[in-house]
Amino acid sequence: MPATKTYWWTHAPFLRLLPLLMLGILCGWYLQLSITVIAVVGAGALLCTFSYPFLSKGLKYRMRFGAGGSLLLLIWAMGAWLVQKENIQNHSRWFGKSYKEGDGLIAALDEMPVSKPRSVKAIARITHIIQDGSMVQATGRMILYFDKEGNAENLVYGNRILLQKPLQAIQNSGNPGAFDYRRYCLFQGITHQVFLKKTEYRTLPGHDGKGLQRALIRSRETIISILQKHIHHPREQGLAEALLIGYKDDLDKGLVQAYSNTGVVHVIAISGLHLGLIYWLLVRIAGLLRRRGRVVRFLFIAGGLWAFTLLAGAQPSVVRSAVMFTCMTLGKLIGRQTSQLNTLAFSAAGLLCYNPFWLWDLGFQLSYTAVGGILIFYKPFYHLLYFPNKAVDWVWQLVAVTLTAQILTLPISLFHFHQFPVLFLITNLLAVPLSSGVLLLEMALCAFYWITPLASAIGWLTEGLIRFLNDYIVRLSALPFALWDGFSFSVLQVLLLYAAIGSAGYWWLAKNKIALRFALGFLVLFAGLRSYNLWEASRLNRLIVYHVPRHRAADFISGRQVFFNGDTALLQDGFERAFHLRPARILFRASAVQPVQGTAFRFAQKTIHFYDSAAHFPNAAPAVLVVSGKAKLPRQINGLQPAQLVLDATVPPYRVQQWRRLADSLRWPLHDVRTSGAFVMQW
Template sequence: MATIFKERSWWQFTLTRVTIALVLGILLGKYIPIPQWLLLLSLSASTAVWIVTDQFSTLAYFNKRWIGGLSILVVFTGVGIGVYQLATKTIIQIKARVILQESPIKKPNSYQATAAMGETLLLIYFHPTTNIYSLNAGTTIQLHKKPLPIANTSNPGGFNFKEYAASQKIHHQIYLTPTDFTIIQSSKSPASLLSKSKQYVLSVLEKNIRIPRERSVAEALLIGYKKNLDKELMNAYSNTGVIHIIAISGLHLGMIYALLRWLFKPMNRFKKLHWLKRALILLIIWGFTMLTGAGASVLRAAVMFSFLLLSEQQNRPNYIINTLSASAFCLLLYRPLFLWDIGFQLSYAAVIGIVLFAKPIEKWLYIKNKILRHCWQLCSVTFAAQLLTLPLLLYYFNSFPNLFLFTNFIAVPISGFILYLLIGLLVIAPISFIAKPVGAITEWLIVQLNNFIQNSASLPFALTEFIQVSLAQTICLYVCIVGCAVWIAQKNNRAFWLGCSGIILFVAIRSMSLIQLKQQQKLIVYHAPKYTSIDILEGLGHRYIGDHQLEQNTLLKNNYLSPTRTIYRAGNPLLQTRVYLRAPFVIGPNKKVLLVHPRLSFPILNMVPEIDLIILAGGVQIPFAEIAKRYPQAKLIFDSSNPLWKIQLWKKEADRLHLRHHSVPEQGAFEYNL
């Protein structure tokens, strides 16, 4: 690492400093409300200072040039604040007439599409009986019912769909039956080139790769089309640390870029055609980027390769840190909300890790054998990328794939070969007698890759779960990594103590959290559609009471239960708790909870002196009037196994009797201290 910047230090690159200032401005714009008049005043003042110092900088006796540099950073900090305010300044209007932005997509129980509604988007779910063939991108429809705001019904620590939807400018949703809307104007515009290209790719894969599961992996690997992916297979890829293979990323674009450089290599002989070669590579790269949906990580790679080709065209030196900063600067100017995109963060963390640490790690071992040396280079790149992405992975996903080095070593080369085969398949698709065997070989390779990933994921030590890392701890991990890296590279004692302080603070925060959570005793009613799902959290463990189908289904468990158990550090299953369970009651030290379920007998209320909480599950009817009379302070909880129409009736009855209530399907999970 000490020799990486021997020519210029990272802070000497102007774009690096400017990008940091832009990021700081975006963060200030999100977390600190800054009036526009103050922003304009500071921008005007700093710009004036910049111009004045630039004029004086030509004078030999002027030694305050740092003022000009500081004013530039202030200007771009203000630009960051401004672009964030513009990106989040949206007028939310509910309109009856909307325009579909895409053709409806098949979902398990409906068809889904987005539609333009003023400056925002509307999320539409169409009833399965809807004639979707008359609904295409550009179709205008008249709504006969009012859209509803998207509510946050997530579980503690779970995915916040409301926040995610808002970042996509979606604030309302609606469910439409065929009688709930009228088509005002059908779309007459021809399908776009991108749409036609995507349909061509999908049709070629459908024709030449027969097994649906393997075809879905090919679709994801080639163009990022994930709508047909098997969720259990995706979970296996995630648990082994190779999800980036089927989530289009800079890795895929890098492979395609390398292929294009090789294909256009004969044009290097003709100097006058160099510009054409670079233009064609740029055109193909950006075409592929648009075809895959232009995700944050692919855009990062596309912008970086664009700057690389432009610098080659102008015969200018290319510094990877400068190129990386320039790409981040452009993307954040275009969409400042990318800063909170997980793909954006992981992509830049991985590339920075590779730039800083891949070569130093590679030098740890000197291997004479050429094949083994290439294998070690691949391992060093994987390890370097993981080094800076590790804190983010722990923070966002609360787990760590223990076999990431082994699985990446096998899966990345195979996936690269499959990608090249798929590209070749698209080219030779019209020649069926050649395309068929190529498709068969590709299918066989994908089968072997999937089997390898699933077998690796099934190992008992493949994944470490329930790792709860806060934002403060994530920052501490980065301080530790950077401090230790600088100490190893430069033998700087201050960096060593900085790294030590990071890990000590990390351990201190964890210890305080453990001490606090060891005292917890709470009941959580989860939002798990159509299921009764309740956890009793006690200390650092949990005792589950509810539908065992959900607990035994890995995907449902990871989606609904694991996030909450992780943030409360309650991943250990408990057979016995201090909270007393005597059906149909849960009796805590200070509270008594009544569970109402079809499989539990309903108690004789005049024999129960006190009830603090009543959980209704399975649509069972209860005597509301008697409950209001005997337990006026009790709170009613309607869980997710109840039909929504019945919950609405119960809520009206409870309001009439002045009983407090909470609807889990509408308000999210319910937490209760016992």
């Protein structure tokens, strides 16, 4: 009897179920499927799955694909249901369903407040709504900004706040290609925000916080105080805190950009690299507990892993690694060697069942694709070369790990970051081992902080290594060829890249020539689609009036050339420029920026006039009239009829109302960038 043919995915069942769970999550969110539809599909799939064993042999043979298909459909329905379940707006007690202006709210601080330049920021959990003198239980989260003039800096986790001020819904900037901040907040259950002066809120007695969370916060504060005591320079302090426990509030923004430009930003983010070191250290220590038995060693290793995971804020990448390492440790306990790909897929499915919105988390995406690339490609890539010298072989192992980790993360990185760090290999060769050494030194510092001379010596060495690493990264980042910037890929192009990588990988590993043809075909489709997009961008003209708070900003885009008219502060490589202007320029594939000054422009057969308090109201009707600042309404219109009236982000609210009334009376089309997002005209 011939042996049954097995495939590589046979030993990884979760690798087959995971894509259907992810597809269900995506469909549940983007199609906004109702609970009724999901329940009907899920019930039908469940009925088919459980009735299959009771069918006759003939029916079983004819429906042999039905059982597997119904199981996959059930997994899909579960993914769609999870999204609807976790969406706070579908919760029966979500405060947004019943809240109206004038209602009081009782909220508990859900984290330690963070001091900002102009305010103190905290995320709060709504517990009650006060309506018509009665208190009703509610749920949901919002962002509180406290005025620094009060005692807001004395607030701590768990404090209860009473407030009665109109809330603002979380909104996006509306600029083309901009980060979807509203969705990002919604995935965390945050839907509203409010700024509170010291007279607009009151701290209530009592404490509404979890004991474990309070203990973790105190532990994090203790660790931060130890690091700040023995590491003196602020830049090195910030990196040390991020490396050990993922605390990023003290990180230098310029330093983070340098790490991102050189491809080692994963060193700053708590990831599988950090937990791998913790796992290695725990396994070494557990080797001393051999007489205690395998169960004690398992509990020691698993307990240490999850303690560090909670201390680091339970970020998705750390939780994923903790689940994977725990499964590996459990496999050794019961004496079974499981498929690493199956373990990886199992941990991903478990995390998505816990929080389906982690599917959109960039750290989640990058960590899984990086580990997946290593598990699939590392061994065959490493065996391409053999070095008898152990030191050289160790370097080659590090090179192989770095390169194979980039194979599956590259399309995601290009899609989200729009850049490719050319020097990622050189920087990783030093940054990975050096950051690992720094992490071990920080653990030693926290373990022996009570021995002052030893702690001072460890702190001095740790700070010196971090300073050396920072200087190395910053100098490489300053090189003109260190970064390829300005990539703009669509979702379809990313899928074509993954199809090409998958086909090429199958050709390499399985020696399948047909797969090579598919890989080449996908690459041709990718190149053709990208060429068409570049050609289309080169022939279009666009006017963009951006929504940049407290700033004037407008772009004239002709093909790939940008003419910028606005505040000179936005010409610098600062946060405002990177957050508000750069995404649109990348989206429209425009790179060369040239500043222009003036109030009246003739651009591609269109007349655009900028009107502010220092300019004169135009005599001739422009195609677009952009109003800025406190520009006064004209006394006489004289039949002027602009094709479009645009109010930029510098117009104060009272002027907005005046211009709106004027536009309504004269039937002028009006666009307010504060409420409607950026104004974009294309021709």
